[in-house]
Amino acid sequence: MRVWIVFLLCLAGHAMAAPTEETIEEDIIAEEDIIAEEDIIVEEPVVEEPEVGANPVQVEVGEFDEAIDIFEEEQVLADNPCLDYHCKKGKVCEVDDDNTPMCVCQDPSTCASAEGEFEHVCGTNNATYDTSCHFFATKCALEGTKKGHKLHLDYIGPCKYIDACLDSELSEFPLRMRDWLKNVLVTLYERDEENNLLTEKQKLRVKKIFENEKRLQAGEHSLDLLAHDFEKNYNMYIFPVHWQFGQLDQHPVDGYLTHSELSPLRAPLIPMEHCTTRFFEECDADSDKYIALEEWASCFGIKDQDVDKDLII
Numbered sequence: 001m002r003v004w005i006v007f008l009l010c011l012a013g014h015a016m017a018a019p020t021e022e023t024i025e026e027d028i029i030a031e032e033d034i035i036a037e038e039d040i041i042v043e044e045p046v047v048e049e050p051e052v053g054a055n056p057v058q059v060e061v062g063e064f065d066e067a068i069d070i071f072e073e074e075q076v077l078a079d080n081p082c083l084d085y086h087c088k089k090g091k092v093c094e095v096d097d098d099n100t101p102m103c104v105c106q107d108p109s110t111c112a113s114a115e116g117e118f119e120h121v122c123g124t125n126n127a128t129y130d131t132s133c134h135f136f137a138t139k140c141a142l143e144g145t146k147k148g149h150k151l152h153l154d155y156i157g158p159c160k161y162i163d164a165c166l167d168s169e170l171s172e173f174p175l176r177m178r179d180w181l182k183n184v185l186v187t188l189y190e191r192d193e194e195n196n197l198l199t200e201k202q203k204l205r206v207k208k209i210f211e212n213e214k215r216l217q218a219g220e221h222s223l224d225l226l227a228h229d230f231e232k233n234y235n236m237y238i239f240p241v242h243w244q245f246g247q248l249d250q251h252p253v254d255g256y257l258t259h260s261e262l263s264p265l266r267a268p269l270i271p272m273e274h275c276t277t278r279f280f281e282e283c284d285a286d287s288d289k290y291i292a293l294e295e296w297a298s299c300f301g302i303k304d305q306d307v308d309k310d311l312i313i
């Protein structure tokens, strides 16, 4: 049980850290822009200084120019179109000559360096990147190329050797994953008083599972027992499958999971992590490289009529 909590905390930590990192980077860039403007403004009066006193009119003009500069600077700060302009990972906001914001690829060298190995990520090209910022900036630079199209964030952590997922294991994956998800939620519920990891609505749903005495307790179970429990306690599995979809659909929150968004599932402590890639490739029924909620739910044996977007909060 402790193992799940640690993993979920990591997952939650990662999910929360990612946008913050982006915001900080955007802030740094915005600050640099402001500093650059200040530099220009400071230089102008220095050039005009020798003329002060020689021609009083010019002094006035200089002061007037300075006032305009300050006014313009304040306007730039107030109207910075990049302040509320969000770019996807790997891109940063810049304004063009007309002050129109646009997203451009981030230079990987502007990414903060990793504070530890835990920040490294592995790409599907089997290359380790310092941080996810470095990865997405690199991917952005390859946009429009075949190489860029194929490159996804595979998992968190440096690249490692992963066993091939056997056909026999592949069929076990949904059973083990479903059971694990349900247990993770129950564990979160038990611990939630201090942590507030679940919203009130989510708590109510998990409470029903938690209080159901027919619930299969966490532990090592045979595939037969897992399959039997899914049939018998089917309703208990509907919410956990939806919940996990919502947890993963974060970059961006659009109702679809990309290969990169599935990267948290390729972590140690996840049951059969080496089968995630194969499993989700098969989940993508229409082969559009995105996993929609319907595809996801159906992969886990949830019936069409029980797929409900409102369960993802």
Ligand SMILES: [Ca+2]
Pocket (backbone or CB within 6 Å): 248, 249, 250, 251, 252, 253, 254, 255, 256, 257, 258, 261
């Ligand atoms: Ca998404």
Ligand SMILES: [Ca+2]
Pocket (backbone or CB within 6 Å): 284, 285, 286, 287, 288, 289, 290, 291, 292, 295
């Ligand atoms: Ca799809």
